[in-house]
Amino acid sequence: MQLTDKKNVKALLLTATTTLLGTASVQAAETKADEWQFDTALMYYGETDRVTAVEAIIAGSKQFGNDEILSLKLTVDTLTGASANGAVAQNTPQTFTRPSGKGQYQIKAGETPLDDTFKDTRLQLTGQWTQPLTERDIWSIGGNLSKEYDYFSAAINSNIARDFNKKNTTVSAGVSFAFDQIDPEGGIPNAFHTMLIGDVDSSNFASDFDATRKESGDDKTTVDLLLGLTQVINRNMLVQLNYSYSASSGYMTDPFKVLSVVDQQGISQTYLYENRPDSRKKHAFFGQVKYHFDTTILDTSYRYMMDDWEIDSHTVDTKYIIPLANGHTIEPHFRFYTQTAAEFYKPFLLEGQVIPQFASADYRIGEMDAMTIGMKYGIPLSDGEHLSFRIAYYQQSPKSDGTQAVGQLNDLELYSKVDAIMAQISYSF
Amino acid sequence: MKIISNQKVWLLIGVLSLSACSSLGVEPWERDKLAKKEMLPNSAPIDAALDDHIYFSKEASSGGRSFGGGGCGCN
Numbered sequence: 001m002q003l004t005d006k007k008n009v010k011a012l013l014l015t016a017t018t019t020l021l022g023t024a025s026v027q028a029a030e031t032k033a034d035e036w037q038f039d040t041a042l043m044y045y046g047e048t049d050r051v052t053a054v055e056a057i058i059a060g061s062k063q064f065g066n067d068e069i070l071s072l073k074l075t076v077d078t079l080t081g082a083s084a085n086g087a088v089a090q091n092t093p094q095t096f097t098r099p100s101g102k103g104q105y106q107i108k109a110g111e112t113p114l115d116d117t118f119k120d121t122r123l124q125l126t127g128q129w130t131q132p133l134t135e136r137d138i139w140s141i142g143g144n145l146s147k148e149y150d151y152f153s154a155a156i157n158s159n160i161a162r163d164f165n166k167k168n169t170t171v172s173a174g175v176s177f178a179f180d181q182i183d184p185e186g187g188i189p190n191a192f193h194t195m196l197i198g199d200v201d202s203s204n205f206a207s208d209f210d211a212t213r214k215e216s217g218d219d220k221t222t223v224d225l226l227l228g229l230t231q232v233i234n235r236n237m238l239v240q241l242n243y244s245y246s247a248s249s250g251y252m253t254d255p256f257k258v259l260s261v262v263d264q265q266g267i268s269q270t271y272l273y274e275n276r277p278d279s280r281k282k283h284a285f286f287g288q289v290k291y292h293f294d295t296t297i298l299d300t301s302y303r304y305m306m307d308d309w310e311i312d313s314h315t316v317d318t319k320y321i322i323p324l325a326n327g328h329t330i331e332p333h334f335r336f337y338t339q340t341a342a343e344f345y346k347p348f349l350l351e352g353q354v355i356p357q358f359a360s361a362d363y364r365i366g367e368m369d370a371m372t373i374g375m376k377y378g379i380p381l382s383d384g385e386h387l388s389f390r391i392a393y394y395q396q397s398p399k400s401d402g403t404q405a406v407g408q409l410n411d412l413e414l415y416s417k418v419d420a421i422m423a424q425i426s427y428s429f
Numbered sequence: 430m431k432i433i434s435n436q437k438v439w440l441l442i443g444v445l446s447l448s449a450c451s452s453l454g455v456e457p458w459e460r461d462k463l464a465k466k467e468m469l470p471n472s473a474p475i476d477a478a479l480d481d482h483i484y485f486s487k488e489a490s491s492g493g494r495s496f497g498g499g500g501c502g503c504n
Contacts, residue, residue, distance in 0.1 A: 077482075148501065153501065167457075168454025226496060233453050235463065288494070303493035390476065
């Protein structure tokens with residue numbers, strides 16, 4: 001790309017981003033456009049027979065005279081496809097009412113029920129201001145706004161970091177406060193109410209359906225605390241250790257998910273809308289080691305998370321950057337994840353038994369392993385520009401939490417695997 | 430619901446803090462390798478943001494490296 005073209009593109013992006021973020025960064029827009037650094041990416045995520053998502057990111061950052069840094073990021077993503085609705089597969093076809101109450105969908109015998117209603121577009125704006133306070137203290141403040149058709153989220157955060165020991169040790173602390181609002185089409189279903197499945201064309205279906213739901217949306221608040229320690233070990237190695245605490249309060253049920261109520265033969269009698277606790281507290285411990293060999297770099301991290309829903313999870317993530325003779329880089333990536341089920345996870349409910357206070361059949365809070373294998377190829381271009389391609393295969397393997405299947409459920413797939421491909425192009429200039 | 434004991438949490442925080450040993454580290458002129466962009470703890474923030482968004486919406490855990498994600502009603 002010609003240098004003048006590059007300046008023009010940067011100026012255009014800058015104008016677009018600052019317009020979207022209002023007047024807060026007008027001053028920044030008046031500075032020389034070519035001092036901005038931009039990172040852009042386009043990602044495709046596709047699951048076999050389920051969700052497809054496309055996500056685009058434009059991020060710009062600029063360093064000012066006294067080492068202040070302004071970072072702005074615009075994310076747009078679209079989501080279409082089908083998502084497991086929580087009900088179990090059956091030997092016979094099943095009919096479900098759409099979450100909006102407008103229409104129904106049929107699931108073939110033997111297949112995991114997927115709701116194919118999902119279609120959404122999300123726009124997210126992120127801004128962060130970072131500045132030195134003293135020779136060894138750095139302070140940062142930022143915000144985040146995200147809007148999709150039935151969901152809104154706003155968050156603010158602030159961090160402070162202090163260097164010790166010739167900048168070999170950095171200690172940091174941060175806090176974030178988030179507010180999320182959900183307002184699904186058709187309203188929020190009442191907890192454990194039976195999904196209405198009748199003649200959607202009948203005159204009283206709409207009013208009967210509305211009677212199963214709250215008219216208004218709902219919301220939740222989340223407070224996050226993050227303590228971090230970065231330590232240089234030697235000329236080749238650094239270590240990062242984080243502890244984070246997150247407390248959420250409010251609506252955390254998934255209004256699109258149901259549970260099958262089955263009899264002793266495993267035959268579905270009704271579908272009940274799920275209900276989750278309105279409070280969740282999570283602790284996460286994160287450790288990362290980066291090691292620079294002669295030419296290659298190994299990046300390995302581990303995270304342990306536990307919460308008061310009784311979900312424990314372990315995540316190991318490893319990347320290995322290998323420079324090639326032509327200056328390009330190749331980077332294999334491997335990630336392994338495992339989680340235990342939430343205490344209220346139930347793959348189905350049994351007819352005649354007392355309905356628990358909380359229950360969800362969402363496989364994402366059930367017992368599960370997941371694995372990602374990927375590869376990134378990086379091409380440095382002239383003038384500091386960089387192009388890279390990334391591809392990864394992601395597989396989720398939900399597992400039984402020990403719940404004994406009954407009747408026909410013994411012969412049906414209750415924990416079906418999910419396979420996905422991620423592909424990404426990134427360009428920095 | 431399981432209550433996570435405070436002692437367990439503080440013990441882990443204590444262990445993390447103790448590992449900041451002042452005898453570790455390098456002199457400023459020994460930072461040739463550490464100064465590379467690839468050696469930053471989060472050296473590919475765009476990749477990390479995209480990954481976090483996927484895993485946040487497909488798994489029951491989030492955060493760790495940074496704040497716990499969110500901002501979507503992802504399915």
